[in-house]
Amino acid sequence: MFDKFNNDDSSYNVDNFELIKKTAPEVGKMIEKEYNRQCNNVELIASENYCSEAVLAANGSCLCWKYAEGYPYERTSGNKGRYYGGTEFIDEMEEYCCDKWREVFNTDYHVNVQPHSGSQANFSAYKSILKTGDTILSMSLNNGGHLTHGSSVNFSGNLYDMHFYEVDDNGFIDMEDVRRKAEELKPKLILAGASAYSRTIDFPKFAEIAKSVGAYFMVDIAHIAGLVAAGEHISPFGYADLITTTTHKTLRGPRGGLIFGRQELAKKIDSAVFPYAQGGPLEHIIAAKAVCAVEALDPSFKVYQHQVVVNCKAFCKEFIDMGYNVITGGTDNHLFLLDLSEYEFTGQDLQNKLDEVGITLNKNSVPNEKRSPMKTSGVRIGTAPMTSRGYMEEDFIEVAHRIDVVIKELASK
Ligand SMILES: Cc1ncc(COP(=O)(O)O)c(C=O)c1O
Known part of the structure; x- marks a missing residue:
C-alpha cells in the first residue's frame, strides 16, 4: 500500500479534503497543500514516517x-x-x-x-x-x-x-x-x-x-x-x-x-x-x-525494516565515499549525522537550502557542538519515510548526490 503513496496516486484521502473544504475551506486547502508537499518532497526526517490508510482511518474514527x-x-x-x-x-x-x-x-x-x-x-x-x-x-x-x-x-x-x-x-x-x-x-x-x-x-x-x-x-x-x-x-x-x-x-x-x-x-x-x-x-x-x-506483525514489516537499514547504510556510505564526515563513521540503524563543523555555513543553512529544492531534513547538534541549537553544525538524515515510499539503495545514492550539489553551492559562497 505504501509504494502507491506518491504524486501519481491522487485517490489517497482526497475525499477527506473535499469534505473538510465544504465546512472549512481554508483548513481543507491547507491540509491539501501539506499533503502535496509530503508527496512531492524527498522526506528524510528520521523521526517521521507515512502511516497506512488503515491507521489513518482508525485515527479519524x-x-x-x-x-x-x-x-x-x-x-x-x-x-x-x-x-x-x-x-x-x-x-x-x-x-x-x-x-x-x-x-x-x-x-x-x-x-x-x-x-x-x-x-x-x-x-x-x-x-x-x-x-x-x-x-x-x-x-x-x-x-x-x-x-x-x-x-x-x-x-x-x-x-x-x-x-x-x-x-x-x-x-x-x-x-x-x-x-x-x-x-x-x-x-x-x-x-x-x-x-x-x-x-x-x-x-x-x-x-x-x-x-x-x-x-x-x-x-x-x-x-x-x-x-x-x-x-x-x-x-x-x-x-x-x-x-x-x-x-x-x-x-x-x-x-x-x-x-x-x-x-x-x-x-x-x-x-x-x-x-x-x-x-x-x-x-x-x-x-x-x-x-x-x-x-x-505482518511479515512484510520485517522486510520493510530491513530495507530501512540497508538503505541507510548505502546512503551513509555514499556521503563517506564523497569525502564527508559522518559522526561515528557510519550507521547501524535508520539514521546518520552529517558533520558540517568544518564549513562556514550551518546545519540550519543546509536545511533551508534543501527545503528550496524539495528535500526535507533537520538540522542537528553534533557532539562537542560549538553552535546554538537553532543553528547547529550538523544535519540528521533518516531513511524510514522514503523506504515506506519504495525507495531502494540506488534512489538514496542519487539523493546523496543531489545534497552534495547543494552543499558545494553553499560552500562556494
Ligand atoms: C528518543 C525520543 N524520545 C521521546 C520523544 C518524544 O516524542 P513526542 O514528540 O511524541 O513527544 C522523541 C521525539 O522525537 C524521541 O526522539
Whole structure:
C-alpha cells in the first residue's frame, strides 16, 4: 500500500479534503497543500514516517469522541475500572491493543497504551519509579539524547537531578564513562535511548551497570522501535525495567506513546499515566495504535525494516565515499549525522537550502557542538519515510548526490 503513496496516486484521502473544504475551506486547502508537499518532497526526517490508510482511518474514527477515563477491567490488578459508562467496546479495543503490542515485542511486560506522546510516556515512566530530585544518568541532547532525557528547558531537567554520560572521540557511547559515573553518582535511574544516535546501543551492558549500582534501567526506543520489533536492533526487553516508545517513527503508526514495564511496576505505571499525567485516553489513537501493531506483525514489516537499514547504510556510505564526515563513521540503524563543523555555513543553512529544492531534513547538534541549537553544525538524515515510499539503495545514492550539489553551492559562497 505504501509504494502507491506518491504524486501519481491522487485517490489517497482526497475525499477527506473535499469534505473538510465544504465546512472549512481554508483548513481543507491547507491540509491539501501539506499533503502535496509530503508527496512531492524527498522526506528524510528520521523521526517521521507515512502511516497506512488503515491507521489513518482508525485515527479519524468515531472513537474520537468517546470518554473512557480509567483502564479496562481485567487488565491490571490495581487500577481497575472506567469512570464512564458505555465503554464495553472501548475496553475490548484497549485490551486488544495491549495484547498486540506485547506480541509485537514478544514480551510479557505490562503495557500502557494511553500516553498521548513520547514525551508524556517518559514523564509518566519517570514518575512511576522516581521522586522529585532523584538522580538520573542519561545521554545529553547535544550527544543525541532527547529533550525529555534531562534538558534544562524540559520538565526532566527541572524535576530531576540530571547527569550525562559522554560519547567518545568518534561519537560512540563511552560505556566506561557510563560505568564510572554510575559508580560515582549512584543514580536511581540509568536511561538509554536517543533521538540522534546511529549505532547499536548495548542494552545488556547498560543493564549490568545499572544492576551493579542498584539503579533502575529504562530504555527509550522511540526511534528504533520498528527495528527492535523486526529484529534489526537488539531488544531491551528482558534487560530494562521500563521501556518507552513513540508509535509514529520507525513503527509507522499514529502519533502517540507506549510504556512497557516489568509486571511489578504495572500499578505504578498506570497511576502515573492516569490520573497523574492525563485525563481521558485518546481511544481513536489507541485504535490506530492497534492497527499499527497488527501491521507490525505482518511479515512484510520485517522486510520493510530491513530495507530501512540497508538503505541507510548505502546512503551513509555514499556521503563517506564523497569525502564527508559522518559522526561515528557510519550507521547501524535508520539514521546518520552529517558533520558540517568544518564549513562556514550551518546545519540550519543546509536545511533551508534543501527545503528550496524539495528535500526535507533537520538540522542537528553534533557532539562537542560549538553552535546554538537553532543553528547547529550538523544535519540528521533518516531513511524510514522514503523506504515506506519504495525507495531502494540506488534512489538514496542519487539523493546523496543531489545534497552534495547543494552543499558545494553553499560552500562556494
Ligand atoms: C528518543 C525520543 N524520545 C521521546 C520523544 C518524544 O516524542 P513526542 O514528540 O511524541 O513527544 C522523541 C521525539 O522525537 C524521541 O526522539
